[in-house]
Ligand SMILES: Nc1ncnc2c1ncn2[C@@H]1O[C@H](COP(=O)(O)OP(=O)(O)O)[C@@H](O)[C@H]1O
C-alpha cells in the first residue's frame with residue numbers, strides 16, 4: 001500500500017458490518033413470541049375474568065400474606081442462620097456437631113415434607129408446654145401461619161447458615177484480633193466488628209434467597225396457609241376458571257419478584273463503592 | 276512491670292517459642308529484633324494473651340495474664356476476665372487492622388464506648404485530640420480505605436492509645452508501609468517514647484531502635500539469643516547470629 005492510498009482510505013466512512021445471523025436470530029425470537037401471544041389471545045382464556053379477579057379482596061389478602069410470610073420467614077431464617085453459622089465456627093465441638101446435624105437434616109429432606117411435619121406436630125405432641133408454666137393444645141398453637149413460618153424459616157436457616165459462614169470466614173482474622181486487643185470479648189468482637197462486615201458481604205446472595213422465598217411460600221398452600229396460590233385455588237374450586245386464576249397468581253408473583261429485583265439492583269449499586 | 280517466664284509455644288511441628296524469659300520495666304522501651312519466623316510476634320502476642328502459651332506465663336504488674344493459679348496448675352481465665360486484662364496493653368499490628376466499616380473517629384471511639392462505657396461525647400472529644408496528636412486532625416470522617424498506609428497506622432496507634440493502656444505492643448508497625456510513609460509513623464512513635472510510655476516494639480528499623488530503645492532483644496528460632504542496651508548491641512553485637520542479622524538488615 002503506498003502513502004497516497006492510505007491517505008484516501010483515511011477519508012472514508014466506516015460502515016457497520018452486516019451481521020445476517022443477528023437478523024435471523026431476532027426474527028426467530030419474534031416469531032416465537034408472536035406464536036405465544038397469539039396462542040394466549042385465541043386460547044380458551046377469558047381475560048375479563050383475569051382482570052376481574054386480579055384485585056379481588058381474597059387475592060389481595062393472599063398477596064399480603066405472601067409478602068408478610070416472606071418477610072417473617074426470611075427474618076427467622078437469617079437470625080437462625082447467623083446463629084448456626086457462628087456455632088459451626090465455634091471452638092466447642094458439641095456446638096459444631098449440633099449445627100452440622102441441623103443443616104444435614106433440613107437440607108436433606110424436602111421442604112414439603114417438613115411443612116407437613118410441622119403442620120401435623122399435634123400427632124406427635126398433643127400438648128406443648130414448659131414445665132411448671134403449664135401447657136396448651138398443639139393444634140391451637142400450630143396454625144397454618146405458624147407451621148409455615150417454622151417450616152420455611154427453619155429450612156431457610158439451614159441454607160443461610162452456610163452463606164453466613166462463608167461471609168464470616170471471608171473476614172480477615174486481624175479484624176477480630178484488633179477488637180480483642182482493645183479489650184472486647186470474643187462475642188463483642190463478633191457482634192460489633194466481624195458480623196457487620198460479613199453481613200454486608202452476603203447481601204447479594206441473601207437478596208436472591210428473598211426472591212426465591214416469595215415463590216417458595218406457595219408450597220404452604222398445601223397446609224391451608226392462605227397465601228396467593230391458596231387464594232386462587234379457593235376461587236377456582238368454586239368457579240372452575242382454573243387457568244384464568246392461575247394467571248392472576250402468576251401476575252402477582254411476577255409483580256412482587258420484579259419489584260424485589262429492582263430493589264436488589266439499587267441496593268447492590270449503593271453498596272458497591274463501600275466494598 | 277512485664278515479667279515473662281519460661282514462655283513456650285508450639286504450632287504443630289514448629290517450636291515458635293522455647294523457654295523465653297523477659298523483664299520489662301515501667302517506662303522502658305524494648306525492641307525485639309530477629310529474622311522472620313524467630314518468634315517475635317508470638318512473644319508479643321503472648322503478652323496480651325492473643326496467643327496462649329503452652330508453658331510459662333506472663334505477669335503484668337504482678338497479675339498473671341490469661342490464667343489463674345490453682346495450686347500447682349494454671350487454669351485459663353474466662354473470656355470476660357481475659358478481655359479485661361487486655362485493656363492494659365494497646366496493640367499495633369503490621370497490617371493496621373483498622374475496621375473498614377467504621378470511620379477513623381469510630382475506630383478510635385469503639386473501644387472506649389463499648390469496653391469502658393465512656394460516654395460518647397467524651398470518647399469523641401478524646402478521639403479528636405488523639406487524631407490531632409498523630410497528625411490527623413480533620414480526618415475524623417475518613418474511612419480507612421480513604422487513608423494512606425501511614426495514615427491508617429497512625430489511626431491504629433490512636434485507637435490503641437484511646438484505651439489508656441499501660442503498655443503499647445508494636446508488631447512491625449512500618450513493615451507494610453511504602454518507604455516514604457515509614458517516617459511519619461516512626462515520628463509518632465518517637466513522640467510517644469518521649470512521654471515515657473512503656474513500649475515493646477518488633478521492628479527492623481535499626482535506626483529507630485538505636486535512637487529510641489533502651490534495650491534491644493535479639494531472637495532466633497524461638498529463643499532470646501542476646502539482649503542488652505540498644506546502642507551497644509546494635510553497634511557491637513557479640514553473638515554471631517546477631518552480627519549476621521544486623522549485617523543483613525543494614526545491607
Ligand atoms: N497461628 C500459627 N499457626 C501456625 N504456625 C504459626 C502460627 N503463628 C506463627 N507460626 C509459626 O511460628 C513461627 C514463629 O512465628 P512468628 O512469631 O510470627 O515469627 P516472627 O514474628 O519472628 O516472624 C514461624 O515459623 C511461624 O510460621
Ligand SMILES: [Mg+2]
Pocket residue numbers: 315316317446447
Ligand atoms: Mg512477625
